[in-house]
Amino acid sequence: MFDRKWLKPMALAMSLPSSALVTAWVLWTLVEKNIISKNVAIVLLMVIILNILISMVVYAVRNNKKN
Numbered sequence: 001m002f003d004r005k006w007l008k009p010m011a012l013a014m015s016l017p018s019s020a021l022v023t024a025w026v027l028w029t030l031v032e033k034n035i036i037s038k039n040v041a042i043v044l045l046m047v048i049i050l051n052i053l054i055s056m057v058v059y060a061v062r063n064n065k066k067n
Helices: 002-032 038-065
Strands: none
Touching: 002 038
């Protein structure tokens, strides 16, 4: 039914919006409580999103080479 080699990249792609939303909400809360600065929150959000995107590409490239 599913092509197993694309399962991990698709799972990451589908979880990206909710992960970004929850991360942004948590970071926003931390900024409002003055636990972290706004710049730190932005950097953390970008790092987390880039990590997910890079993971998707790495899984896709690895699985593409298996053919």
